[in-house]
Amino acid sequence: MARGGPHGERCQGCRLIPSHCLCHLRPIMSTRAGICLLMAEHESLKPSNTGWLIADVVPDTFAFGWAxxxxxxxxxxxxxxxxWQPYVVFPGEFVAPERVISQVPEETDPQADAVELPTQIKQRPLFILLDATWSEARKIFKKSPYLLAFPVLSLEPAQLSRYRLRRSKRDDHLCTSEVAALCLSMAGDQLAGEILDAYLDVFSDHYLRAKQQVKVSWDDELHQRLHALTDQNDNTKMFEK
Known part of the structure; x- marks a missing residue:
């Protein structure tokens, strides 16, 4: 049933059954930050995976299988x-304190003065997200020596996870898309973070309705919020032009 019922019918774009497809709602943003997904084995095959939602919103999204x-x-x-300036996103309580940061350096205007700016200020943030279950993520973090050179961004979200498709044993564990939304906001991509957050809510709603064989309510609060944010993004682009 997770693969679309007895006939296996799923949209190739959003992985939902055709009646609940949300491909036409896909929002695309221009962001300062990039996202790098390190994906555990089989994670990309799960219909409930939210990593692909990030790629829908953030053009500079890169995904790699981990071994x-x-x-x-x-x-x-x-x-x-x-x-790029990579940041490994992982709880600071499991990391040596000297590697842990809680904020992302703000982008500096290169026209502020004529002094050559430090390389790290000019670089764009690249958030490395471990797209896996909690136990798998800890394994990836510990057994990936090529990540040792990078600072670890430790998030302290003010809200508990709202992700309803798969539940962690700890409510303060966020799904991959929620983590990406927080990172985008921290990097100055506030609107992109809000849009990704709204897009996750709509996807979760469509997914659960499809599973329960309930029709989509296209004009409910979740869809209205996503439309309002994407309209705000479109208006911003027109103003910039």
């Missing part, structure tokens, strides 16, 4: 690309 014995060369190339 203990080998590393994708493209991942290493990305992590050493000078345009």
């Amino acid at each position: 203990r014995t080998e590393v994708d060369p493209a991942l290493l190339t990305l992590l050493t690309d000078p345009q």
